[in-house]
Amino acid sequence: MTTVAPRHPLGAGRGGAGAGMLAGLRRRRLLVVALLVALLVLACLASVAVGAKAIPLGEVWSALVAPTGGENDIVVRALRVPRTILGIIVGAALGVAGGLMQGHTRNPLAEPGILGVNAGAALAVVIAIYTLGITSLLGFVWFAFAGALVASVLVFVLGSVGRGGATPVTLALAGAAVTVFLFALVQAVILLDQQALDVYRFWVVGALSGRDPAVIVAVLPFMAAGLLLALAHAPGLNALAMGEDVARALGQSIPRTRVVGVTAITLLTGSAVAAAGPIAFLGLVVPHVARYLTGPDHRWLLPNAALLGASLILVADVAGRVVVRPGELQVGIVLALVGAPFFVALVRRTRLMTL
């Protein structure tokens, strides 16, 4: 037997040069956060100013601060501002949910849309329309939650029952299969009832326009709770990123971290889907960009994903308003068209990146 020299876990790297590097990293991360905040502010301004009726920024300001009841004031206060707020919370929720999903599954392809959560919410909403005659977005919220929860648990269980646990490929496949199944059931319901179809088709496309501001109030508590949970268990997620065995050795309670994570994911995606309809690919793209900017530390990654998600959805929404004037392309469609190439590029890399 050879003897191994004992090494202190916090060895020499803690001193001199290491501290300097750490400070540099911290500066860089703070700079990134500042830039993302600036980006979000710009996106908000664009979202309020650009549209079928362009409004100069000066008038936007006066509409916000000292409304006179003119046409521009009404457009800004009643339409554009609620829409922008909705975009911010939905984008932030989806960005963080995507980050959580990728962290928990250690799967670069994890995303609410790919993993069947959206389909679950869609089925629940359609059942609500069909059996209970609910037509208001406010009424959908609870059903979307329930559907999202059931579908996400189903996909996680199916994707990880086999030997070897959940790999990127098995989870993506399980999600796709469950999505096909759930959407087939959705089709069956909307076929029986044209009324349901008429309500459903405007919900399923995923849009920020035409949503009742009361929806924002209704989903906000759930999103806030989800965000807090997500940020609170970020350190646990960091430990999990090294594998379950290492995390356990570091004193993490794996079941607790998982339960908190799945709760947060469900709260965030469920409320986002309830508020804006299923929006795919946002939760996929945003965490990757955030990871590129700040590294894999979830304590930084998750807040940055929130900022970035909000900015991206607003930019996509503005783009949708501009490209087919005077009509609109819904934000869900814009994001699918932008996000799918990103997904394809990820898959095409020689080795699927493992987190």
Added chain:
Amino acid sequence: MSVVAPPRVPGRPPLRIGRRVSGVWRPRSMLVAVLGLAATVLAMAVNIGRGEYPISVLEVLGVLFGGGDEVGRFIVLELRLPRSLTGSLVGVAFAISGAIMQAIARNPLASPDIIGINAGAGAAAVGVIVLGGTYGAVSGLVAVVGVPVAALAGGLLTATLIYLLAYRKGIEGYRLVLIGIGINAVCVSVTSWLLIVADVTDAGRAVVWLNGSLNARGWEHVAPVGLALLVLVPAALLLAFVLGALQFNDDTARGLGIRVNGARTALLLVAVALASVAVASAGPIVFVALVAPQLALRLVGSSRPPLLASATVGAALTVTADLIARTAFGATALPVGIVTAVLGAPFLLYLLARGNREVRV
């Protein structure tokens, strides 16, 4: 000149036709194929017999094999047979397509309904229904020719796109599936946009089509899909000869003398053409392409989905599903796709729960 006796392998009795054609004689595969055919004929007979004017199964069988009276012949041959025949042909096309794709990707989930070919065909067809329609009634040439042709073109186009995007020094099964899933998402989102743009009646029609329906099928619908199958099925059976070698890894397959990429491309082309023809004819009927080959695989006990057995099982499944869709819910006749979805789903969940052990990255 002495003729060297061809080698015999225990457990693999040879089947030789002349000197140039040979294969392995697999009685169980043949048996399943024949049983599937019998089940199809029986299901068709029952399906034809049910309706406003009920006809007994024996009478239907009599007409089908050349007997029967005037009225019976008219009702069976002119009115009801085309529907069941379209159903069984479409079932054959979906099943063979699924069997080929699953064998190539070595993954049961690689069937056209999951990797986006059906969705691409669906988006194109819905586009025609919605943009070419006039408030609920797609009429004339657009309805008869436009929708099927659009579906065909959409399916082929989507498949080409998936293939090109998944090509990276050759085709790999899992990359094909994952990219297909991504493309599927885009097609679904385009379809949902089209449904918003549409008038609600047009949207309703589009949804009926999207579910896969065999309603109001006449001989003019049977002819195109029949002709296409006449070309594509023999092509599939011929090309499938190399499927056995393709089950090994690429290097081994090359060592066995297979042009791996060429063979895969040709097989995929046939599979995609079959799926697109089927979608063009009856709409995207889900899960037949996924379930039929897996069912046949389990019945035969082979290492990969057997083509002929899959084909007859697929036909039997589709016709049976149509029978249930037409008659099980009283007056409301559901589209066949809903029944296949409800029947196929539990099977899919079972495959996922078990099959993960077989899926490898």
